């Protein structure tokens with residue numbers, strides 16, 4: 001979606017509302033499609049005292065298996081994108097500035113990197129997920145298994161034998 005910023009840079013318009021969705025459902029992250037639901041972006045581009053600023057809130061819904069128990073989990077979160085838009089750079093810091101030389105803002109391109117950077121590197125169904133038993137695969141959130149008892153150090157088992165007498 002292209003946003004025409006000319007009226008803002010010309011000072012004719014003070015604010016342009018932005019409300020759009022980005023379909024990133026085809027993006028593949030090592031075989032997992034994390035963004036099954038469209039990313040929603042709302043906010044404004046505001047012109048204030050000759051400075052044009054984009055102020056957006058992105059709402060992301062991530063669907064992925066839990067890192068520990070592999071249960072499919074959906075988590076939503078939102079984050080902000082705030083950046084000054086300039087038509088050219090004059091030895092200025094570029095991190096918080098985006099150059100729109102033709103006064104058109106490609107919203108998809110503008111938000112894309114920030115959305116990818118916002119994706120969680122760790123993904124858990126809950127912070128205290130117990131995961132799966134490495135021996136039998138039992139989901140330890142649902143029930144305990146009996147593997148731990150069987151895995152007693154053989155030396156300790158021998159000692160236990162001795163102490164019995």
Ligand SMILES: [Zn+2]
Pocket residue numbers: 066067068069070071124125126129130131
């Ligand atoms: Zn889990």
Ligand SMILES: [Zn+2]
Pocket residue numbers: 133134135136137138145146147148
């Ligand atoms: Zn087990």
